[in-house]
Amino acid sequence: xxxYNHSKIEDKWKEKxxxxxxxxxxxxxEKPKKYILAxxxxxxxxxxxxxxxxxxxxxxxYARFLRMNGYNVLFPMGWDAFGLPAENxxxxxxxxxxxxxxxxxxxxxESFKKMGYGIDWTREINTTDPNYYxxxxxxxxxxxxAGLAEYKEMPIWWCEELKTVLSDEExxxxxxxxxxxxxxxxxxERKMLKQWVLKITEYADKxxxxxxxxxxxxAIKQAQINWIGRSEGASVDFKINxxxxxxxxxxxxxxxxxxxxxxxxxxxxxxxxxxxxxxxKEILAYVKDVKSRSDLERQIKKExxxxxxxxIFAKHPFEDVTRKIPVFVADYVLMDYGSGIVMGVPAHDExxxxxxxxxNLEIISVIKAPAEFEGTVYTGMGEMINSGxxxxxxxxxxxxxxxxxxxxxxxxxxxxxFKIRDWIxxxxxxxxxxxxxxxxxxxxxxxxCNPEDFECVNEKLPLxxxxxxxxxxTSDGTSPLERNAEWVNITDENGNPAKRETNTMPNWAGxxxxxxxxxxxxxxxxxxxxxxxxxWLPVDKYFGGAExxxxxxxxxxxxxxxxxxxxxxxxxxxxxxxxxxxxxxGPDGTKMSKSKGNVIEPMDIVENYGAxxxxxxxxxxxxxxxxxxxxxxxxxxxxxxMKNIYELxxxxxxxxxxxxxxxxxxxxxxxxxxxxxxxxxxxxxxxxIFINTIKNHSVGIDEWKGFIKILxxxxxxxxxxxxxxxNGYTKWKKxxxxxxxxxxxxxxxxxxxxxxxxxxxxxxxxxxxxxxxxDDTEKAVIAKAVASERIQDxxxxxxxxxxxxxxxxxxxxxx
RNA sequence: GGGCGAGUGGCGGAAUUGGUAUACGCGUACGGCUUAGAACCGUAUUCCUUACGGAUUGAGGGUUCGAGUCCCUCCUCGCCCACCA
Numbered sequence: 001x002x003x004y005n006h007s008k009i010e011d012k013w014k015e016k017x018x019x020x021x022x023x024x025x026x027x028x029x030e031k032p033k034k035y036i037l038a039x040x041x042x043x044x045x046x047x048x049x050x051x052x053x054x055x056x057x058x059x060x061x062y063a064r065f066l067r068m069n070g071y072n073v074l075f076p077m078g079w080d081a082f083g084l085p086a087e088n089x090x091x092x093x094x095x096x097x098x099x100x101x102x103x104x105x106x107x108x109x110e111s112f113k114k115m116g117y118g119i120d121w122t123r124e125i126n127t128t129d130p131n132y133y134x135x136x137x138x139x140x141x142x143x144x145x146a147g148l149a150e151y152k153e154m155p156i157w158w159c160e161e162l163k164t165v166l167s168d169e170e171x172x173x174x175x176x177x178x179x180x181x182x183x184x185x186x187x188x189e190r191k192m193l194k195q196w197v198l199k200i201t202e203y204a205d206k207x208x209x210x211x212x213x214x215x216x217x218x219a220i221k222q223a224q225i226n227w228i229g230r231s232e233g234a235s236v237d238f239k240i241n242x243x244x245x246x247x248x249x250x251x252x253x254x255x256x257x258x259x260x261x262x263x264x265x266x267x268x269x270x271x272x273x274x275x276x277x278x279x280x281k282e283i284l285a286y287v288k289d290v291k292s293r294s295d296l297e298r299q300i301k302k303e304x305x306x307x308x309x310x311x312i313f314a315k316h317p318f319e320d321v322t323r324k325i326p327v328f329v330a331d332y333v334l335m336d337y338g339s340g341i342v343m344g345v346p347a348h349d350e351x352x353x354x355x356x357x358x359x360n361l362e363i364i365s366v367i368k369a370p371a372e373f374e375g376t377v378y379t380g381m382g383e384m385i386n387s388g389x390x391x392x393x394x395x396x397x398x399x400x401x402x403x404x405x406x407x408x409x410x411x412x413x414x415x416x417x418f419k420i421r422d423w424i425x426x427x428x429x430x431x432x433x434x435x436x437x438x439x440x441x442x443x444x445x446x447x448x449c450n451p452e453d454f455e456c457v458n459e460k461l462p463l464x465x466x467x468x469x470x471x472x473x474t475s476d477g478t479s480p481l482e483r484n485a486e487w488v489n490i491t492d493e494n495g496n497p498a499k500r501e502t503n504t505m506p507n508w509a510g511x512x513x514x515x516x517x518x519x520x521x522x523x524x525x526x527x528x529x530x531x532x533x534x535x536w537l538p539v540d541k542y543f544g545g546a547e548x549x550x551x552x553x554x555x556x557x558x559x560x561x562x563x564x565x566x567x568x569x570x571x572x573x574x575x576x577x578x579x580x581x582x583x584x585x586g587p588d589g590t591k592m593s594k595s596k597g598n599v600i601e602p603m604d605i606v607e608n609y610g611a612x613x614x615x616x617x618x619x620x621x622x623x624x625x626x627x628x629x630x631x632x633x634x635x636x637x638x639x640x641x642m643k644n645i646y647e648l649x650x651x652x653x654x655x656x657x658x659x660x661x662x663x664x665x666x667x668x669x670x671x672x673x674x675x676x677x678x679x680x681x682x683x684x685x686x687x688x689i690f691i692n693t694i695k696n697h698s699v700g701i702d703e704w705k706g707f708i709k710i711l712x713x714x715x716x717x718x719x720x721x722x723x724x725x726x727n728g729y730t731k732w733k734k735x736x737x738x739x740x741x742x743x744x745x746x747x748x749x750x751x752x753x754x755x756x757x758x759x760x761x762x763x764x765x766x767x768x769x770x771x772x773x774x775d776d777t778e779k780a781v782i783a784k785a786v787a788s789e790r791i792q793d794x795x796x797x798x799x800x801x802x803x804x805x806x807x808x809x810x811x812x813x814x815x
Numbered sequence: 816g817g818g819c820g821a822g823u824g825g826c827g828g829a830a831u832u833g834g835u836a837u838a839c840g841c842g843u844a845c846g847g848c849u850u851a852g853a854a855c856c857g858u859a860u861u862c863c864u865u866a867c868g869g870a871u872u873g874a875g876g877g878u879u880c881g882a883g884u885c886c887c888u889c890c891u892c893g894c895c896c897a898c899c900a
Contacts, residue, residue, distance in 0.1 A: 685839035759835040
């Protein structure tokens with residue numbers, strides 16, 4: 001008997017499978033399609049890491065199961081390879097990022113093969129390949145053409161450490177309230193800079209509505225809805241001296257309660273107002289002070305501050321409100337939400353209440369508050385008071401009535417506001433897609449070519465990244481591409497001098513549409529053939545990371561919806577179903593990190609225990625969505641399982657005995673039901689139960705082969721080895737691979753037990769067991785239960801007042 | 816402060832969706848094999864109790880013949896967002 005040698009088995013099959021690309025997914029197959037996608041990796045470091053193996057193993061098992069169940073399964077992989085790791089490596093070593101990327105990708109690909117992931121390698125894509133980013137640029141020009149890409153001066157987040165601007169989504173708040181970069185967790189600051197934005201705000205409503213069409217977990221839907229932050233209300237015109245200002249409110253029903261106005265310190269109108277104020281100096285000093293303070297100091301829980309603009313008052317839009325409304329500059333008013341001006345209603349808004357208390361401002365209740373809110377702030381609805389002719393009305397009704405009156409008097413309208421801001425789409429770094437536009441001398445922006453026909457005065461896509469003397473970023477907001485003057489200086493179609501855009505696209509650009517490219521990865525005429533898209537899209541199951549909920553997942557939905565509106569893609573949503581995967585922690589139960597020395601390298605595990613044992617261990621841990629600490633004894637257990645299975649091949653006989661037969665059909669039934677529900681952990685436990693049961697039994701060749709097929713999605717290498725052996729194949733042929741075989745079926749009749757033992761309860765407590773025939777009548781079963789000796793003891797001579805029999809399950813006797 | 820989710824042995828986790836709670840695995844204990852072993856095999860393992868028996872799914876209440884599962888109140892933990900007018 002040869003002993004289980006995982007390396008020998010795995011090295012052999014991975015090359016054969018790869019050479020014949022056995023997981024190929026043909027376009028337009030007769031079989032029903034399934035598009036199973038796991039977020040493609042951002043290759044950095046040596047090879048695939050622990051997070052990847054968590055993310056890809058369960059989807060791979062599922063994809064393999066579907067393939068064996070008659071589906072044409074697309075399970076593709078590619079490389080999201082623009083970004084900082086390759087660029088930083090280039091800065092350090094001078095090696096061109098493209099070369100470095102090529103090298104890292106090779107290692108990654110090898111580790112994917114080692115893990116046994118069933119990938120159709122003919123569809124491999126790489127976002128840094130000019131043939132790929134040609135279409136990323138093309139989509140950008142479509143945005144530009146549609147007016148959804150814009151170059152404008154705006155407040156942005158600048159990260160000095162990364163020396164680039166970042167989008168809103170890429171900026172996080174740490175525990176102390178500091179704003180930091182998502183990548184690297186470096187401090188970020190506000191700056192005004194001219195940048196490219198994609199107007200995701202125009203799609204805010206569509207992105208919310210589209211969630212009704214897809215099967216995402218509620219948590220993901222809610223996170224996106226909250227991020228988009230839609231608020232309904234009204235915009236209202238107030239007059240401040242001679243200026244008419246517009247404020248947004250979600251509570252037009254509280255209009256009669258306005259007792260002050262507050263303006264953001266960054267508000268552009270402020271300059272003019274300051275000049276009219278009596279305390280000009282004081283205000284200027286305050287504004288300067290606020291602007292010098294970091295965002296940290298303007299955070300929540302910090303006291304709100306402000307300064308009144310003395311001598312300046314606002315006029316209420318309703319003429320029956322005649323009081324003069326004082327105007328403040330206040331740090332709690334945000335410039336980038338609404339209009340940067342707030343109407344202060346201290347009686348019914350907590351922030352306004354805090355502010356009014358601090359500065360002794362008038363507080364007028366306009367909605368009758370329940371008794372327990374007496375003397376404090378009340379934000380609920382109720383009956384109108386102190387509101388002129390509207391007293392006694394329900395605030396819900398006045399909400400609409402107030403808007404009607406504003407509209408009638410030309411003082412406002414119903415309005416909607418969003419928290420989401422436009423997507424800052426340019427970065428001052430080298431290793432990204434060049435933005436394919438030029439800037440003319442008169443300040444105009446022109447595409448380098450027309451996206452419709454690629455005819456262009458200047459050139460064609462792709463606009464490739466030029467060579468530069470060095471890749472270092474700068475602190476002044478210019479891009480390394482500026483250093484190539486020959487490339488930057490260009491003429492427009494009329495021969496006038498112009499300059500190229502030197503910013504590059506953010507990391508997220510390439511991943512916005514990669515799932516589309518997989519459907520037609522080699523197309524040179526269009527980003528993908530519409531018929532192929534119609535066949536494959538949408539993605540049926542999309543597995544990824546929770547950290548992408550309000551970034552990649554939202555961005556790519558935005559691009560897809562735009563492309564759908566342009567008639568370029570056939571479905572309104574890209575992903576029909578989504579699940580976020582959990583993490584693998586170090587053995588100490590904390591997040592893996594090099595500094596803590598608790599990093600588990602998948603390739604080391606593959607070396608020591610084999611990919612089959614590793615895959616099975618991952619599947620066995622628990623549900624996909626959860627996070628687990630690494631358990632070095634757990635991998636030993638699944639390695640032992642592999643070894644036991646391998647040795648079982650010596651135990652095959654012509655026919656199975658009854659125990660094996662029953663165990664086998666139960667196994668097939670249970671595993672077949674569990675995989676579609678992604679319950680891989682219990683499926684593995686079923687395999688363990690089967691192996692435990694059949695020890696020292698004869699296993700017939702038919703059941704043995706069936707078992708190998710059940711094993712195949714979990715331990716593809718061992719399954720192939722055993723399959724080839726069980727069938728006596730001596731030469732490899734693609735069509736004889738176990739992975740292209742049909743999933744086994746089971747016979748309910750064999751599983752079914754005619755004689756069963758069921759528990760008997762007395763007053764809901766288990767007191768004994770009886771053995772019955774499955775078809776016994778209720779009367780017969782109850783009689784048997786009552787008659788049984790142990791139960792008699794508990795009945796103490798009484799006959800049950802009530803009896804319950806759940807067929808084939810349980811008896812309950814109530815006395 | 817808002818949103819989402821979760822609390823089951825020493826640990827990771829099961830539970831046919833209202834029907835024998837703790838499957839499977841780890842760990843532990845004892846035994847076997849062995850010169851020896853962190854290797855392998857066997858047995859046990861929710862807790863209390865020598866036993867009979869009793870208790871038990873974060874706490875308390877409710878519905879039900881029967882609740883980990885459904886309803887109410889509370890507690891704890893995790894994740895995401897957060898001065899968004």
